[in-house]
Amino acid sequence: TPRIFSxxxxxxxxxxxxxxxxxxxxxxKQDEEFxxxxxxxxxxxxxxxxxxxxxxxxxTRELTAGYIASGLDPAKSILFNQSQVAEHTQLAWIFNCxxxxxxxxxxxxxxxxxxxxxxxxxxxLLAYPALMAADIMVYHATHVPVGEDQKQHLELARDIATxxxxxxxxxxxPITEPVIEGxxxxxxxxxxxxxxxxxxxxxxxxRINLTDDADAIAxxxxxxxxxxxxxxxxxxxxxxxxxxxxxxxxYAALADQSVEAVLRDVGGxxxxxxxPILSELAxxxxxxxxxxxxxxxxxxxxxxxxxxKGSERARTIAAPILKQTYEIVGMVS
Ligand code: AQP
Numbered sequence: 001t002p003r004i005f006s007x008x009x010x011x012x013x014x015x016x017x018x019x020x021x022x023x024x025x026x027x028x029k030q031d032e033e034f035x036x037x038x039x040x041x042x043x044x045x046x047x048x049x050x051x052x053x054x055x056x057x058x059x060t061r062e063l064t065a066g067y068i069a070s071g072l073d074p075a076k077s078i079l080f081n082q083s084q085v086a087e088h089t090q091l092a093w094i095f096n097c098x099x100x101x102x103x104x105x106x107x108x109x110x111x112x113x114x115x116x117x118x119x120x121x122x123x124x125l126l127a128y129p130a131l132m133a134a135d136i137m138v139y140h141a142t143h144v145p146v147g148e149d150q151k152q153h154l155e156l157a158r159d160i161a162t163x164x165x166x167x168x169x170x171x172x173x174p175i176t177e178p179v180i181e182g183x184x185x186x187x188x189x190x191x192x193x194x195x196x197x198x199x200x201x202x203x204x205x206x207r208i209n210l211t212d213d214a215d216a217i218a219x220x221x222x223x224x225x226x227x228x229x230x231x232x233x234x235x236x237x238x239x240x241x242x243x244x245x246x247x248x249x250x251y252a253a254l255a256d257q258s259v260e261a262v263l264r265d266v267g268g269x270x271x272x273x274x275x276p277i278l279s280e281l282a283x284x285x286x287x288x289x290x291x292x293x294x295x296x297x298x299x300x301x302x303x304x305x306x307x308x309k310g311s312e313r314a315r316t317i318a319a320p321i322l323k324q325t326y327e328i329v330g331m332v333s
Contacts, residue, residue, distance in 0.1 A: 002142045003036075003139060005038075005136050005144055006039070007038065007039035007040065007082065008023070008039075008063060009040075010045050010056065011045040011049070011051075011199060013062065013209045014062075014066045014199070014209065015187075015199050015208065016208040016210070016250065016286075018174060018199070018252070019189035019286075020187055021074070021148070021184055023041060023183060025145050025181070026067070027072050028156075036077040037078040039135060040081040042056065042082050043088070043131065044128060046124065047124040047127075047128050054306065061297065061300050061303045062293065064079065064303050065303060068292075069210075069292035072333065074306045074309070075196065080311040080314045081311065085138075085311050087321070088134050088135055094164075094325060095131075095133050095137075095164070096130050099163075109149070129153045129156045130160065132153050133160045136154075137161055137173045137321075138317075138321055138322060142174055143178075144178055146178060147186060147198055151180060155178075158175050161176070172324070172325070183249045183254055183258070184250060184252070189207065190206055190220055191206040191222040192206070197207070205220055205223060208220055208221075210286065212290065217287075221278055224243070226243050227243060230268055230271075231267055231269050232244075232263060233267025234267070237263075249267050254281050280322075
């Protein structure tokens with residue numbers, strides 16, 4: 001069976017971007033013909049900033065609660081945190097020796113996050129995509145659902161796998177397919193249609209958090225930046241209108257409709273009429289998730305038990321693949 005792997009960093013609270021671009025689609029995939037493995041990539045989370053240990057622990061549990069509250073079933077999917085399965089970092093070391101410095105330095109996320117003073121960025125931030133390649137390859141995953149922003153990292157993962165196979169003359173690691181689909185592969189900031197919605201944006205008004213209550217969601221949508229024109233009735237009319245496009249994409253993704261179908265209904269309406277309709281849909285879809293997350297967060301021991309059970313299951317797949325990798329490379333065991 002085809003095998004899916006994907007992960008999210010516990011680097012802050014979940015946003016609507018993470019939900020629509022990632023989690024919602026992870027949940028859909030678990031009911032298709034895939035074996036599904038979903039990870040809380042805590043080792044990735046410390047590459048850009050270190051957290052207070054209690055904060056990182058809370059964020060990890062909250063992300064786990066977010067996955068489950070969104071419909072991820074730990075009985076159907078393997079759900080675990082990266083640091084409990086040491087094979088990820090063991091394979092990442094091999095990949096650090098396969099990947100070239102030039103490849104890493106070309107990554108736009110590295111350039112964005114390291115900023116001008118690269119001398120001061122962590123070595124982990126530069127190596128991030130090699131660990132991500134290991135996350136995928138240690139399961140021989142064939143498909144990786146992600147948002148648009150991760151496309152470049154996935155291409156690098158393919159390059160690393162290809163170079164490994166070539167250098168050792170084997171056909172060992174699969175050439176993984178990115179799965180980037182749906183209306184909301186890139187949800188933009190509510191304050192600036194040219195920036196992606198991000199958990200680390202300093203402005204809370206730029207994003208909808210999965211923990212926001214109905215009032216906060218409605219207020220953020222009411223204040224979202226727009227242009228003065230009414231909505232078009234066809235998708236071409238969204239050209240050059242990034243904020244309008246973003247709100248329509250969000251509506252389409254939440255409603256499981258195409259952008260064309262949404263515009264057939266709301267085309268011609270001014271934002272003053274569309275925003276309340278969007279708020280109502282967002283609250284209807286997101287409020288049950290935030291309520292369930294809050295309930296699950298009352299039971300941290302259960303969350304931890306789910307993660308350790310998931311980690312054991314993950315290890316049964318990862319350990320033999322790492323062992324074979326070591327044999328290919330020539331490590332004596
Ligand atoms: N705005 C977005 N629209 C669509 N998909 C998104 N994803 C993130 N933001 C959007 C997808 O969510 C998954 C997990 O992302 P991540 O937590 O590993 O890191 P990120 O992409 O760096 O997300 P953030 O929210 O922007 O975190 P920070 O601020 O810490 O960098 C991925 O599949 C991603 O594509």
